[in-house]
Amino acid sequence: METRLQHVLLIMRAIPCSLFLLMSSTVAVADSTDGVLQTIDIDTEFFELGVTTGIISVDDFSSELMLGVGAKFHATEDLFLQFTYGQADVSLSISEKKGDEHFSGSSRTYRYYDFLVGYNVMAGEVFPYENAAYLSSLYVVAGVGNTDFGGENTFTLVAGVGYKVSVNNGLVWSVDLKDHAFKSGLIRLDEIAHNIEFSTSIGFLF
Template identity: 50%
Template sequence: MENRIEHLLLMPALTGIRSGKALLLACLLMLPQLSAAQASGDTTKPAPIQVITPEVEPRTIREADIDAEFFEIGVFGGLMSIDNFSSEPLLGVSAAFHATEDFFLQFNYGFTEAGLTSFEELSGSNVRLLTDSDREYSYYDFLVGYNIFPGEIFFSDSLTFNSAFYLVGGVGNTEFGGENNFTTTLGTGFRIVLLDWLTVHVDFRDHMFTSDLIRESQLTHNIELSSGFTLFF
């Protein structure tokens, strides 16, 4: 009786041991297959990312900058179209103070000599509305300028200059025909900085004042187109 009971109690333990041995044996048998599967499987690694370095050759550009000084002085010349008269050569001098990078103050003095009116040309040499001294035209003005489009201008791959479009406006006086007339001036211009001490300007301006030479209280527009050089100091 005892032997039968011991046999019944030992059967599950023996069965568990046999099952564990069988499982271990199965794992050992599967190892070569797993190794072969890994060896024959797709083990391709992703290709490394290729970094493309652009072949850019740096170039050296010497760019002209405005000098550390704030004052400039220069000369200009061009044409002055005097209202009711002809267009005549114009000469003048200018000086400016650059208060900031955007704003500047400017003084200009210019002079020319008016020609004949259309009435004088049609009437012949016997009719003259003004004497020779009265035909001398001169003006001075004080203007405030603002750089609206500062930038650069490229002449070649290695030649670059600073430049700026600017607006000017102010007041002054015009002496012409024996009159001294309060004058309002509006205009625009373009500046190129050739060197850190040298600039070139192109200016277009309208000098407006009321005159009684031809008709009573006539508002005249006297158009100036000029160009010049200025030096910084």
């Protein structure tokens, strides 16, 4: 068997070669389509980047202010893929206030990331005042992710519902209610923790 060094070198040698080939092929596509397909110039809005803030209720602990970032890819009229990252600093639980801290330091920061698939259930419009109509949509999301809290990394299932309003073509405001469920051994063995997050986001489409 080759040594670890040989193995690493083998991989390193292959990566730039394949990257070069892939990149050069992408350029070829751009050249070939340039001009023939004027459609390239049509402004598209498939990607969305956003910032989130809200409250997350950490099971057995407290409800805390959370901050997060997210990215969405709108694949079709109905479906989108979403990545979210969020974190919150968790203060002492009631039992901890009476006794000792279960854990301290960076373990007290609740961090999660997840990958979600979303479905726009109901598309509509809101009319907040006269002569103003904004596009809106109710959507559901579900997915998987990781929760890092109290020294535990746990497989997390996420499900939620959200409502979004398009302020204009490039700006979306949304409100989300999501449940992060995972098996935790922090307080009791194999307890299923349900951490409910209620948050609001601003997203920029491009």
